[in-house]
Amino acid sequence: MNLYDQIKNSLDIVDVIGEKVRLKRSGRGFVGLCPFHDEKTGSFHVFTDTQSYYCFGCHEAGDIFTFVMKTEGLNFQEALRLLASRAGIKIEGHEKKNRGEKSLYEILDIAEKFFMDNLTGPQGAVGRAYMQKRNMTANDITRFSLGYSLNSWDSLTKFLRQSGIKDKQILDAGLALPGNRGIYDRFRGRLIFPVKDITGKIIAFGGRLIDGEGAKYINSPENEIYSKRKNLYLLNGAKNFIKEKERSILVEGYMDALRLHKCGFGEAVASLGTSLTAEQAELLSRFSSRCYICYDSDTAGQNAALRGMYILAEHGLDVRVINIPEGKDPDEFLSANAPEEFEKIISEARPLVLQQIEILAPALKNPATRKNAASELFENLSKLKSNEVIPYRSQISELTLISPYELEERIFGKKIISEVNDNFLNDNQIFSHDDELLEAGLCALLFNHSECRLRLEPEEAYKILQSGIAKETAVSILTENPDNLFILWLSTGDTEKTGFIKRGEEYCRMFREENFQDVWEKIYNRIKYKWAQRRINEINMRMRQNLALPSELVEVRELTKVIEKLGVVS
Numbered sequence: 405m406n407l408y409d410q411i412k413n414s415l416d417i418v419d420v421i422g423e424k425v426r427l428k429r430s431g432r433g434f435v436g437l438c439p440f441h442d443e444k445t446g447s448f449h450v451f452t453d454t455q456s457y458y459c460f461g462c463h464e465a466g467d468i469f470t471f472v473m474k475t476e477g478l479n480f481q482e483a484l485r486l487l488a489s490r491a492g493i494k495i496e497g498h499e500k501k502n503r504g505e506k507s508l509y510e511i512l513d514i515a516e517k518f519f520m521d522n523l524t525g526p527q528g529a530v531g532r533a534y535m536q537k538r539n540m541t542a543n544d545i546t547r548f549s550l551g552y553s554l555n556s557w558d559s560l561t562k563f564l565r566q567s568g569i570k571d572k573q574i575l576d577a578g579l580a581l582p583g584n585r586g587i588y589d590r591f592r593g594r595l596i597f598p599v600k601d602i603t604g605k606i607i608a609f610g611g612r613l614i615d616g617e618g619a620k621y622i623n624s625p626e627n628e629i630y631s632k633r634k635n636l637y638l639l640n641g642a643k644n645f646i647k648e649k650e651r652s653i654l655v656e657g658y659m660d661a662l663r664l665h666k667c668g669f670g671e672a673v674a675s676l677g678t679s680l681t682a683e684q685a686e687l688l689s690r691f692s693s694r695c696y697i698c699y700d701s702d703t704a705g706q707n708a709a710l711r712g713m714y715i716l717a718e719h720g721l722d723v724r725v726i727n728i729p730e731g732k733d734p735d736e737f738l739s740a741n742a743p744e745e746f747e748k749i750i751s752e753a754r755p756l757v758l759q760q761i762e763i764l765a766p767a768l769k770n771p772a773t774r775k776n777a778a779s780e781l782f783e784n785l786s787k788l789k790s791n792e793v794i795p796y797r798s799q800i801s802e803l804t805l806i807s808p809y810e811l812e813e814r815i816f817g818k819k820i821i822s823e824v825n826d827n828f829l830n831d832n833q834i835f836s837h838d839d840e841l842l843e844a845g846l847c848a849l850l851f852n853h854s855e856c857r858l859r860l861e862p863e864e865a866y867k868i869l870q871s872g873i874a875k876e877t878a879v880s881i882l883t884e885n886p887d888n889l890f891i892l893w894l895s896t897g898d899t900e901k902t903g904f905i906k907r908g909e910e911y912c913r914m915f916r917e918e919n920f921q922d923v924w925e926k927i928y929n930r931i932k933y934k935w936a937q938r939r940i941n942e943i944n945m946r947m948r949q950n951l952a953l954p955s956e957l958v959e960v961r962e963l964t965k966v967i968e969k970l971g972v973v974s
């Protein structure tokens with residue numbers, strides 16, 4: 405039997421869902437308030453015979469795997485791991501070495517308990533004194549599973565040996581180092597921060613020196629269960645807050661993240677001593693599309709940090725940079741100030757565009773370095789969405805001495821063309837004359853009716869529109885006052901966009917509708933429908949090449965719903 409069936413056979417969907425949703429017996433199953441949409445009477449049904457769920461309100465449907473993926477923000481592999489461990493099923497190869505041996509996960513759990521007992525027990529006075537000095541309470545020890553590694557060469561090693569664990573495994577788990585007289589503890593005299601993966605399993609430790617000598621911070625080495633590129637400290641505890649508050653706060657250090665959680669900012673996570681990676685960006689983007697970066701002021705300006713921020717942006721995150729006054733780190737700041745003060749600093753955070761401009765401003769102001777600095781600026785900004793950059797074009801224009809209109813071309817010219825080409829390649833379908841008129845119609849409606857502008861976010865416009873001119877026109881309209889735009893287009897002789905809108909106006913009249921709202925409904929739905937089809941084709945192609953991500957398989961289901969809903973009207 406494969407792992408998937410094994411898990412399905414050993415877990416009851418009612419137990420799994422029952423942990424998140426209060427279920428009442430009803431007919432051949434159970435019913436409760438839907439976790440996927442807001443409601444006051446239960447339309448969320450769980451069926452025991454088919455081990456599935458269905459919501460009559462929002463039409464969410466699935467099994468334990470989709471339920472865990474959706475509610476925990478996990479991909480299929482992660483959901484499999486989580487449910488396997490819940491069912492007490494060992495995943496072969498990954499976990500278990502030889503019969504009777506403990507898995508790395510189990511060894512880390514034992515070590516974690518040992519560290520925690522140290523911190524609360526008689527030998528942990530040094531650790532507790534340090535906690536007190538940093539204004540951390542006994543309650544924080546439990547809440548964040550903090551621990552203490554004794555300032556001794558072999559206290560953990562001895563303890564693990566007594567639990568029947570072989571030296572080789574202790575080394576594999578990263579808990580000890582090989583020495584001349586046998587192995588010895590890696591973590592000595594340190595406050596211990598357990599690092600958990602997104603499913604909540606301990607995969608590594610970080611240690612802050614408080615007694616003895618050595619580096620201020622050390623971490624577990626990477627091994628088969630721990631990759632620092634793929635994890636974020638406190639993400640498991642933060643993910644629901646990130647979803648709820650629609651933002652994440654990314655900090656550098658363990659203590660910064662802890663302090664933020666303690667002060668009511670449960671959406672904080674820490675990068676694990678690496679520059680940000682695509683994997684970490686993907687993790688964050690699962691829960692919200694806005695990320696606040698709060699680094700020490702000297703790191704935030706460094707190229708490595710900036711590169712990381714672009715990686716986040718390229719994963720669709722709206723990146724804001726928090727600047728704490730007087731170069732303090734979040735831990736220091738919140739130890740001295742009320743949470744409201746920090747909230748205020750968050751509200752003043754700068755979009756990545758502005759952070760980038762400020763970093764390059766000195767070089768841009770100097771005639772000798774201006775040209776190179778401008779190239780660097782344009783190259784970096786081209787990684788962002790055009791609607792994120794366009795609002796700052798007058799500022800960029802002043803610094804680079806390039807006209808606002810030419811800027812768009814310099815930054816996004818190539819990009820928009822290549823994006824459109826990508827769509828052509830992925831679609832295998834030609835962008836027809838009708839499609840162009842449809843998109844022109846949408847732009848005309850946006851241009852002429854403020855009510856339409858309220859119905860569409862620039863991000864969505866950029867996503868669902870297909871032609872470069874439509875993307876540019878719609879995003880400009882949605883981020884700028886259309887009156888000003890019209891003047892700008894006239895003054896720069898941009899007849900392309902004005903002509904495009906004019907064609908769109910003619911197209912809209914062909915609908916012979918009483919009011920523009922009805923025309924909007926028709927055009928918008930048609931465009932969205934076509935976009936969903938393109939996206940499904942794209943994912944299908946990736947599925948055939950075995951390149952599709954589990955999240956994309958889930959996305960196909962969502963898109964199918966969009967198509968079903970819109971298919972009726974189009």
Ligand SMILES: [Zn+2]
Nearest residue numbers: 438441459462
């Ligand atoms: Zn629902």
